[in-house]
Structures are given as C-alpha cells and as structure tokens.
Amino acid sequence: MQEDSIAVIQAKLKAFAVERDWEQFHSPKNLAMALSIEAAELMEHFMWLDLTQSENLPEEKRRQAAHELADVFIYTLRLAERMGVDLIQTTYEKMAINAEKYPADKVRGSAKKYTEY
Amino acid sequence: MQEDSIAVIQAKLKAFAVERDWEQFHSPKNLAMALSIEAAELMEHFMWLDLTQSENLPEEKRRQAAHELADVFIYTLRLAERMGVDLIQTTYEKMAINAEKYPADKVRGSAKKYTEY
Amino acid sequence: MQEDSIAVIQAKLKAFAVERDWEQFHSPKNLAMALSIEAAELMEHFMWLDLTQSENLPEEKRRQAAHELADVFIYTLRLAERMGVDLIQTTYEKMAINAEKYPADKVRGSAKKYTEY
Amino acid sequence: MQEDSIAVIQAKLKAFAVERDWEQFHSPKNLAMALSIEAAELMEHFMWLDLTQSENLPEEKRRQAAHELADVFIYTLRLAERMGVDLIQTTYEKMAINAEKYPADKVRGSAKKYTEY
Numbered sequence: 001m002q003e004d005s006i007a008v009i010q011a012k013l014k015a016f017a018v019e020r021d022w023e024q025f026h027s028p029k030n031l032a033m034a035l036s037i038e039a040a041e042l043m044e045h046f047m048w049l050d051l052t053q054s055e056n057l058p059e060e061k062r063r064q065a066a067h068e069l070a071d072v073f074i075y076t077l078r079l080a081e082r083m084g085v086d087l088i089q090t091t092y093e094k095m096a097i098n099a100e101k102y103p104a105d106k107v108r109g110s111a112k113k114y115t116e117y
Numbered sequence: 118m119q120e121d122s123i124a125v126i127q128a129k130l131k132a133f134a135v136e137r138d139w140e141q142f143h144s145p146k147n148l149a150m151a152l153s154i155e156a157a158e159l160m161e162h163f164m165w166l167d168l169t170q171s172e173n174l175p176e177e178k179r180r181q182a183a184h185e186l187a188d189v190f191i192y193t194l195r196l197a198e199r200m201g202v203d204l205i206q207t208t209y210e211k212m213a214i215n216a217e218k219y220p221a222d223k224v225r226g227s228a229k230k231y232t233e234y
Numbered sequence: 235m236q237e238d239s240i241a242v243i244q245a246k247l248k249a250f251a252v253e254r255d256w257e258q259f260h261s262p263k264n265l266a267m268a269l270s271i272e273a274a275e276l277m278e279h280f281m282w283l284d285l286t287q288s289e290n291l292p293e294e295k296r297r298q299a300a301h302e303l304a305d306v307f308i309y310t311l312r313l314a315e316r317m318g319v320d321l322i323q324t325t326y327e328k329m330a331i332n333a334e335k336y337p338a339d340k341v342r343g344s345a346k347k348y349t350e351y
Numbered sequence: 352m353q354e355d356s357i358a359v360i361q362a363k364l365k366a367f368a369v370e371r372d373w374e375q376f377h378s379p380k381n382l383a384m385a386l387s388i389e390a391a392e393l394m395e396h397f398m399w400l401d402l403t404q405s406e407n408l409p410e411e412k413r414r415q416a417a418h419e420l421a422d423v424f425i426y427t428l429r430l431a432e433r434m435g436v437d438l439i440q441t442t443y444e445k446m447a448i449n450a451e452k453y454p455a456d457k458v459r460g461s462a463k464k465y466t467e468y
Binding site: 009012013019020021024025027028029033035036039040042043045049051052065066067069070072073074076079083084085087090093094098099102104107108111 | 126129130133136137138139141142144145146147149150152153156157159160162163166167168169171172174179182183184186187188189190191193196197199200201202204205207208210211212214215216219221224225226228
C-alpha cells in the first residue's frame with residue numbers, strides 16, 4: 001500500500017463525517033473527549049498485564065489493540081484539522097522542545113520529569 | 118517543510134529514546150499510559166469551555182493545545198513501532214470497518230453508537 | 235439503606251478480590267489504570283452531547299452512567315486502601331488547599347487555572 | 352477526625368462552587384471530563400514505574416498521588432450530586448452485578464473480562 005500523506009487521510013475522514021452529517025458533533029472539545037476515550041480503550045488491553053506480558057500480546061489481542069490505536073490516530077488527525085494545526089510541523093517543534101528539556105547527558109537512564117532535575 | 122514519512126519520524130523518536138537509555142521504560146503498557154495522560158492534558162484546555170468556545174481558542178491556548186496534540190501523536194507513533202503495527206495500513210482497515218458499521222444512509226445526523234441501531 | 239462507612243465498603247471490596255485471587259493484579263499502577271479507564275467509560279455517555287443535554291440524560295442512560303460512576307468510586311476506594319491513604323482525611327486536606335488556591339473573591343465566575351491569575 | 356457522611360462532603364463541595372459562581376461550569380459533561388483528567392494526573396505518578404515500584408512510592412510522591420486521588424473523589428461526589436445519583440446505593444448495586452458477572456469459582460486467579468469466559 002502506498003502511504004498517503006496525512007492530508008489525504010484527513011480529507012477522507014472529513015468526507016466520512018460530512019456524508020453522515022457528523023461535522024456538527026466534531027467540535028474540538030468533543031473530539032478531545034473522543035480521543036481520550038479511545039486512548040483508554042487502547043489502555044484496557046494492557047491493564048492487568050505486567051510490562052513483559054505487554055510486549056508479547058497474543059495475535060488476536062494485538063490486532064484489537066492496533067485497531068484502538070488507529071482510532072486514536074483518526075481522532076488526532078480530525079482534531080488537528082478542526083484546530084487548523086499542521087500536525088507534522090508541530091510535532092517537530094515539540095520534539096525540539098523535548099530535546100532541550102531533556103539533554104541526553106543529563107537524563108540518561110532516568111524517568112524523572114524535567115521539573116525534578 | 119517537506120513532510121517526512123511516518124517511518125522517518127518514528128526513527129527519530131527511537132533515536133531520541135535510545136540516546137537517553139529510555140527504551141527500557143517504553144513497554145507498550147507504559148506507552149499506552151503515557152498516551153492516555155497526554156490525551157487528558159489536551160482535554161484540559163477544553164474542560165470548562167462550551168462547544169462554540171472550543172472552536173475559538175485564543176492563539177496562545179491554541180498553540181499550547183497543539184503541543185499536547187503533538188505529544189499524543191508522538192506516543193502514538195512510538196507505540197505503533199513498539200507493537201510492530203503499520204499505523205497507516207491499520208488506519209485504512211479501521212476506516213473500512215467504520216464505514217460498514219455506520220452506513221451513511223442509516224446514521225445521518227445521529228450520534229448513536231452502532232450497537233444502538 | 236443504612237450508609238456503611240467507607241471502611242466497610244473497602245473491606246467488602248478487598249474480600250471480593252481475595253476470593254477471586256485478584257489481589258495479585260491490584261498493584262497501585264494497575265488500579266490507577268483501571269480507574270482512568272472507568273472514568274473514560276463514564277465520559278463516553280456525554281461525549282457527543284452539548285452541556286444542556288448532559289443535564290438531562292434519558293433515564294436508561296442515566297442509570298448506565300451511574301453504574302460507571304460507581305466503578306470509578308470502587309477503584310478509588312481500592313486504590314486508597316492499597317496506598318494506605320485515608321480518603322476522607324486527604325479529601326479535607328485537598329479542599330483546604332483548593333480554598334487557598336482559589337479565594338472566592340478573586341476567582342468568582344472565572345474558570346481560569348490558579349496559575350493563570 | 353470524625354468521618355462525615357458523603358452527603359456532608361457533597362454539601363461542602365456545593366457551597367464551595369456556589370461561593371465562586373462555578374455551578375455554571377459544573378454540567379455533568381464538564382465534571383466527567385474533569386474527573387477523567389484528575390484520574391490521568393493520578394496515573395502520571397505511576398507511569399514509568401514497574402508494578403512493584405508502584406507499591407512503594409517514596410513518601411513525598413505518595414502524598415502527591417493521594418492528593419490526586421482526593422481530586423478524583425471530589426469530582427466523583429460532585430458528579431453524583433449533579434446527576435442525582437445515590438453513590439453508596441449505586442455502588443452496592445454495581446457490586447452485586449459484578450459478583451454475578453464474576454463468580455469466584457469460575458474466575459479465580461484470572462484477569463479475563465467477563466465476555467471472554
């Protein structure tokens with residue numbers, strides 16, 4: 001499968017919503033809720049597992065979790081579009097901020113939050 | 118800015134984690150938690166707003182919310198990589214499932230869940 | 235129904251887990267995930283509603299949402315017990331902190347976060 | 352400290368909101384979002400820990416996590432009041448449902464969801 005650009009997927013998602021007259025429900029507030037709910041449904045697959053088990057989901061579970069991850073991605077793309085956010089550019093901006101907050105030499109092997117250094 | 122493919126961003130995120138010896142923390146279970154936490158931080162920007170206000174965030178708020186959305190995207194990409202999931206292909210699969218669950222003629226203008234029809 | 239104290243409900247929840255040999259799954263990390271997942275399931279009932287609609291759920295929806303709220307409460311009680319936290323006393327402590335952070339005269343009618351004043 | 356009934360705490364929380372003219376923000380939809388956000392802030396304390404570490408938080412972390420748990424409880428109580436839900440009675444109802452869904456003899460030592468048996 002050829003990898004469509006994010007903009008192409010966003011256009012398809014918008015068409016999907018328009019055909020169903022669902023744009024009226026897709027305010028940023030509602031989409032942020034939907035995104036958070038899908039993230040929780042994804043998390044549910046890992047809830048009672050230990051960390052090692054979470055690395056080795058049975059295939060059927062892995063497929064289900066992958067579909068929840070896709071739902072997260074779908075609402076992320078919809079929300080970016082409704083907020084007028086360029087997702088890729090903003091991601092590079094955020095990665096640059098994170099690199100500054102967490103210099104490799106300082107944080108190596110530690111999971112502390114940047115405010116705790 | 119040229120739009121890198123998702124695989125390129127994933128490689129950069131992996132390098133970021135490896136340089137900091139953070140791969141040890143990035144089990145799928147932990148990444149799913151991190152994703153859910155970032156989704157909540159995004160939602161916080163909309164918590165007390167009504168739906169119309171959420172369409173019109175002041176610029177500084179919009180920039181902050183965009184950065185939280187980028188964090189959601191970052192953890193989505195990391196988790197896809199750690200689970201061995203092709204995010205784009207899985208998203209198209211999920212969109213096909215959604216199209217079948219929610220035929221446009223049947224659901225137009227309604228926000229009911231597919232189990233309620 | 236006589237209102238049992240929180241400690242009584244906690245003892246019943248503990249017995250429920252012990253009888254099923256579920257204490258092994260109830261680490262604070264897992265319970266915090268479970269709590270967050272139940273909160274999302276509760277939120278799902280309100281996802282596509284506007285604020286006024288959310289005040290007037292149809293009776294069957296209200297009953298379902300009430301059960302999700304009970305699940306949130308159940309995991310809150312379990313987690314408090316496993317963390318050795320006195321929930322009522324800590325709640326009064328937190329209410330005192332909130333009263334100091336948000337003096338009535340200063341914040342009346344505003345939903346800003348205390349860091350924004 | 353004498354343990355006030357839940358109704359007493361709910362009355363104090365209502366007074367707190369009324370004094371600040373915050374009842375206008377406390378629709379069930381918004382309170383469900385707030386609850387979910389507090390649950391995520393609680394979860395953040397456990398995000399990168401393994402299950403055993405989560406049983407042994409350093410005292411300062413434990414105190415912070417306890418305060419987040421109190422916030423979860425506060426929004427649970429507020430939402431119950433705004434929805435007209437008797438939290439204790441509904442919790443006993445839900446516990447009875449759970450006992451039926453998960454008979455001890457059938458589920459002992461297993462973390463599967465009831466739909467998976």
